[in-house]
Amino acid sequence: xxxxxxxxxxxxxxxxxxxRDRLVxxxxxxxxxxxxxxxxxxARLDGDGxxxxxxxxxxxxxxxxxxxxxxxxxxxxxxxxxxxxxxxxRDGRLLGQERLSPELRGQMASARCLxxxxxxxxxxxxxxxxxxxxxMVPAQVMPVDEQQASGEVEIxxxxxxxxxxxxxxxxxxxxxxxxxxxxxxxxxxxxGQWIQILDVAGKQCSDFIAFDLAAVEAARAGQLNPYEIxxxxxxxxxxxxxxxxxxxxxxxxxxxxxxxxxxxxxxDTVGRHxxxxxxxxxxxxxxxxxxxxxxxxxxxxxxxxxWGVPPRAGWPAINxxxxxxxxxxxxxxxxxxxxxxxxxxxxxxxxxxxxxxxxCPDDIDAANGWFPTDIHVHVYGAEHTFPRAIAxxxxxxxxxxxxxxxxxxxxTAALTSHFxxxxxxxxxxxxxxxxxxxxxxxxxxxxxxxxLTALRKFEVLGPDAEKLLQLALTRNVRRLAVGEIIYTAxxxxxxxxxxxxxxxxxxxxxxxLVTGDPWVGQWLKRLADENRFVVQVLESSxxxxxxxxxxxxxxxxxxxxxxxxxxxxxLNQLAWFHFTIGRLGGPQGQPVMVxxxxxxxxxxxxxxxxxxxxxELWDAVWKAGQRFEIAPMGLKALDMLRxxxxxxFAGHEFCPETNPFEAxxxxxxxxxxxxxxxxxxxALARQNPESRQKLMGLIINSTQPVAHGDxxxxxxxxxxxxxxxxxxxxLRQQIALCRLTPDAAVVGTELEIGxxxxxxxxxxxxVTSLPFYDPERTRVRS
Numbered sequence: 032x033x034x035x036x037x038x039x040x041x042x043x044x045x046x047x048x049x050x051r052d053r054l055v056x057x058x059x060x061x062x063x064x065x066x067x068x069x070x071x072x073x074a075r076l077d078g079d080g081x082x083x084x085x086x087x088x089x090x091x092x093x094x095x096x097x098x099x100x101x102x103x104x105x106x107x108x109x110x111x112x113x114x115x116x117x118x119x120x121r122d123g124r125l126l127g128q129e130r131l132s133p134e135l136r137g138q139m140a141s142a143r144c145l146x147x148x149x150x151x152x153x154x155x156x157x158x159x160x161x162x163x164x165x166x167m168v169p170a171q172v173m174p175v176d177e178q179q180a181s182g183e184v185e186i187x188x189x190x191x192x193x194x195x196x197x198x199x200x201x202x203x204x205x206x207x208x209x210x211x212x213x214x215x216x217x218x219x220x221x222x223g224q225w226i227q228i229l230d231v232a233g234k235q236c237s238d239f240i241a242f243d244l245a246a247v248e249a250a251r252a253g254q255l256n257p258y259e260i261x262x263x264x265x266x267x268x269x270x271x272x273x274x275x276x277x278x279x280x281x282x283x284x285x286x287x288x289x290x291x292x293x294x295x296x297x298x299d300t301v302g303r304h305x306x307x308x309x310x311x312x313x314x315x316x317x318x319x320x321x322x323x324x325x326x327x328x329x330x331x332x333x334x335x336x337x338w339g340v341p342p343r344a345g346w347p348a349i350n351x352x353x354x355x356x357x358x359x360x361x362x363x364x365x366x367x368x369x370x371x372x373x374x375x376x377x378x379x380x381x382x383x384x385x386x387x388x389x390x391c392p393d394d395i396d397a398a399n400g401w402f403p404t405d406i407h408v409h410v411y412g413a414e415h416t417f418p419r420a421i422a423x424x425x426x427x428x429x430x431x432x433x434x435x436x437x438x439x440x441x442x443t444a445a446l447t448s449h450f451x452x453x454x455x456x457x458x459x460x461x462x463x464x465x466x467x468x469x470x471x472x473x474x475x476x477x478x479x480x481x482x483l484t485a486l487r488k489f490e491v492l493g494p495d496a497e498k499l500l501q502l503a504l505t506r507n508v509r510r511l512a513v514g515e516i517i518y519t520a521x522x523x524x525x526x527x528x529x530x531x532x533x534x535x536x537x538x539x540x541x542x543x544l545v546t547g548d549p550w551v552g553q554w555l556k557r558l559a560d561e562n563r564f565v566v567q568v569l570e571s572s573x574x575x576x577x578x579x580x581x582x583x584x585x586x587x588x589x590x591x592x593x594x595x596x597x598x599x600x601x602l603n604q605l606a607w608f609h610f611t612i613g614r615l616g617g618p619q620g621q622p623v624m625v626x627x628x629x630x631x632x633x634x635x636x637x638x639x640x641x642x643x644x645x646x647e648l649w650d651a652v653w654k655a656g657q658r659f660e661i662a663p664m665g666l667k668a669l670d671m672l673r674x675x676x677x678x679x680f681a682g683h684e685f686c687p688e689t690n691p692f693e694a695x696x697x698x699x700x701x702x703x704x705x706x707x708x709x710x711x712x713x714a715l716a717r718q719n720p721e722s723r724q725k726l727m728g729l730i731i732n733s734t735q736p737v738a739h740g741d742x743x744x745x746x747x748x749x750x751x752x753x754x755x756x757x758x759x760x761x762l763r764q765q766i767a768l769c770r771l772t773p774d775a776a777v778v779g780t781e782l783e784i785g786x787x788x789x790x791x792x793x794x795x796x797x798v799t800s801l802p803f804y805d806p807e808r809t810r811v812r813s
Contacts, residue, residue, distance in 0.1 A: 050188040050196035050372060053430050054081065056181035056573065057170030061086065061163055061199050067191025068158040072166075074150035074184050075556075081145050081184050082167040150184060173574035175624045175639055176612045178490035178541060180569035185430075195231055197407060198373045201417060206410040210237070212403045213392030215330035217338065219244055219385055223413030225297070226378045228388060230352055231407050233372040234400030236391040238310035238327040238348040239263075241285075241293055242340065244383040251339040258341060261287035263294070265306035265347055275357070276306050279419035279434070280451060285349065285378075293384065298377035300422040300431050303369040305350035307357065311393050312345040319395055327389040334387050351376055353391075353398060367397045374431075377417060423455050425550040437484035438576040438645030442653075446663055453666065454547060456485040461665040468760060471671045473662035474631055475761060478582035480652055481664040483630075483637065487549045488571045491542040495564035500542060503558055504534065505691060507705040511536045514600075516608040516626060520691040520699045521551060522711030526718070527687040528694060529554065531679065533628060535610055543571075547681050558710075576642050580652060581635030581672075583810070584659045589636055592651050593625060594618055602636070607812050615644070615651055623648065630669060632676025632804050634813050674757045674768060676811075677728065677802030683739055683754045684726060684768060690715060693770060695726030695801065724751065725776035728801045729784075731756070731765040733794040737784055743769055744783045744793065750775040753784060759803060766803050767796070 054060055064070060072081060145154055166186065173179045190196055205224065210216045215238075220226055228237055241263040249255040267286045269275060274282045277296045285294040310331060316324035332342035352370040355363055390406040393399050411417075422431035435456050437443075444450075449460040459482065461467045473479040491500060500508045506519040513536050521529040532546035544551070555568045580589055586602055595601045595613035605611055605627050614620035621644040629635030640648050653661065670680075677695065679685055685694035690711075692700065700715065731737055736756075743751040751771035759766045767784075775782060778800050783793040805811070 048190045051430050052186040054168040054184040056168055059167040061165050063163050064158045065161050065191055065194050069189040070156040071187040072154045075182050080147050083143050084165040086163040175622050178492050180490055180571040200409050202411050202415045204409045205412050208408040210388055210390045210406040212390050212405050213325055215334050215387055215389035217334040217387045220380045220410055222380055222382045224380050225411040227375050227409040229375040229407045230370040232404035233370055234368045235404045236353040236399055237351045237406040238389040239351055240346055240348050240387050242385040244385045247338055247385050261289050264288040276304055279421050292381040295379045297379050297417055298420045300374045301370045303354050305353040305355040307363055309345040310348035321395055325392045327391050330389055331387050367400050421452050437482050438642035439482040439649050442649045454485045458485055459665040461667045462663045465662050467667035470662050470664040470668035474582045478584040478588055478659045479662045479664040481579045483579050484576040486545050488575045489544045489552045490569040490571050493566035495566045496540045496542055499559050499564050499566050501707045502709055505700045507701055514609055526690040526711040526714035528685040575639055576645050577637045577639045579629055579637045581629045581631045581633050583634055585635050588656050588659055591655050631672040633810055671757045674755050675759050675804035693724045724770045727769055727771050727776050728799040728803055729767040729769045729796040730799050731796045737767055742785045742789055744785045745775055
């Protein structure tokens with residue numbers, strides 16, 4: 032392999048024929064490159080550069096490598112980075128990722144480094160030979176009281192003319208099947224093996240059917256009617272899963288018509304498929320006037336003939352990457368697929384299967400982006416293990432990110448298998464042996480602990496840090512003292528809420544913003560650039576995890592565990608919405624930050640640490656909590672607690688079309704006392720306060736469940752909408768948060784919640800003030 036360092040260039044807009052990827056700090060990637068490709072690397076923030084190492088096609092017979100860049104301006108790894116390189120390789124592993132072969136480890140001395148200055152300008156490397164290259168990005172370990180956070184490195188591969196890019200296989204493959212455009216291929220898999228179906232060029236549907244292989248063989252031997260062969264069935268799957276489509280997590284299974292599991296969905300980088308329709312049929316094209324057009328059904332029949340499976344006029348199939356949805360009136364709507372080049376689904380076979388995958392030939396509508404292309408299938412052995420993951424994005428142009436496990440996952444997974452995806456992390460819903468109600472009661476009566484690592488953390492520091500935050504946040508940041516925390520809203524120019532969050536002041540010009548939406552970081556950087564502020568906005572989510580310890584006995588528990596130096600307040604001195612820095616177990620223990628914050632309406636704290644100390648922190652709290660009958664807590668119990676406490680949640684009480692006053696947090700907008708301008712202030716000042724909707728409580732005089740989105744009526748006409756609802760164990764009745772018109776938002780008003788069409792079913796409710804629990808908030812302030 033030979034590269035040539037071509038030039039430095041600024042980041043440019045995506046062009047056709049490009050593959051994009053990213054390297055987060057502490058990760059590596061192996062790229063397969065073709066002659067004529069260009070490898071482009073960019074970094075947006077300060078970091079430790081990027082290491083590159085060329086690989087031969089057979090690493091086990093790797094000769095001594097010469098550095099393959101013709102331009103000598105790319106330096107060797109300097110001696111100052113030797114410690115960093117050593118820290119990367121522990122027991123043959125690269126920060127917990129795939130095992131490095133001894134031969135590859137031996138070649139690390141041949142690595143070269145692009146420093147951060149080059150990466151921020153942008154680097155282009157011309158590829159002159161077919162090759163593979165290993166890219167590695169270091170990760171600093173950020174102490175909890177410091178604000179060092181490395182940035183990502185963006186990878187773009189500009190493909191040579193006629194070239195294509197497929198991601199490296201996830202592991203050694205058992206079989207590789209290319210499905211040419213407008214065709215289908217049959218293949219077999221054994222129980223436990225993994226099937227990865229990849230969209231090669233993007234926007235290409237792949238219809239998929241699967242049969243019980245033992246039944247197929249029995250039918251071929253004349254021992255079974257071939258029409259009785261169990262086949263993957265979308266209707267049975269939807270019924271048993273309670274979802275239109277399975278996805279990684281609890282609702283991950285595909286079933287046959289006998290309601291027996293056939294496949295598990297393990298990873299999905301698209302999340303948009305179809306199980307409502309058949310594979311395309313000859314009749315579809317005939318009815319559209321395209322007589323004799325090839326179809327997936329005809330291709331399936333041709334492939335299945337060799338297996339003795341009778342043909343059908345139409346095959347019910349799972350249409351991977353087919354973008355369909357169902358409207359409120361029941362119509363099925365289709366559009367161009369969401370899938371991009373290299374997107375995939377990863378399935379695991381529950382038994383031996385005969386599978387057929389197509390590359391759909393539909394070129395008469397948008398189903399394949401109008402241009403059918405290839406599909407590729409990898410089959411991996413059952414001995415491999417792949418984590419469950421769903422892709423998500425924070426913006427339209429961003430690369431997808433796969434679901435992560437939190438630093439506490441090893442401990443929470445030992446206590447439950449009930450996880451759901453939240454903002455790119457797997458979070459526990461409830462715990463085996465406890466359940467949501469028991470977890471709720473532990474928090475109200477004793478103490479409970481919950482992993483809240485999915486919250487996003489941003490370090491904002493520099494001479495203009497305060498100016499940036501004064502502009503971005505509704506609260507008056509100038510009044511915030513070092514060691515203090517404020518709860519704030521973040522608004523767009525129309526006054527709608529982007530998010531809410533808490534802001535920590537670590538120093539005169541050093542802040543830590545904690546929010547729920549990862550897009551907040553991108554927004555802050557854009558504001559800083561537009562206003563020419565001298566400030567850094569660094570995401571530190573991967574460097575900080577937080578464990579909430581909540582309940583009336585939380586202070587007593589944590590006081591036994593945490594040591595604080597003389598210049599920091601101890602837990603008994605720590606005021607509400609303040610934080611302290613200390614250590615776990617004593618002056619030589621692991622560093623932690625403790626904030627007197629929470630989301631439960633109870634006395635409580637959040638303990639923040641680096642992920643490498645997460646298990647130690649969990650174990651210490653869990654052990655000390657046994658005498659208090661501590662319970663782990665999941666998202667279901669947390670939702671009950673926060674609704675009782677009248678606390679708002681993104682996507683429920685607020686959205687970009689809801690302002691802070693309508694969301695019930697108008698106290699975060701000091702229109703009279705904050706003199707500086709902030710985003711959304713002009714729009715909020717134009718509004719008539721008397722015309723705003725109000726967030727109120729509802730006491731529901733019915734045991735029938737109420738849900739987010741149910742309309743609230745006064746007589747015939749709607750006057751509001753339920754934003755959140757739960758059954759309150761302490762109040763012994765169902766309650767809801769509700770956004771109401773001003774005239775209806777009066778305590779004691781009798782209303783009705785309309786379900787079905789709003790007229791056929793009405794549930795009586797009474798308006799009340801918030802919060803439902805501890806109206807004076809004496810417990811949380813105690």
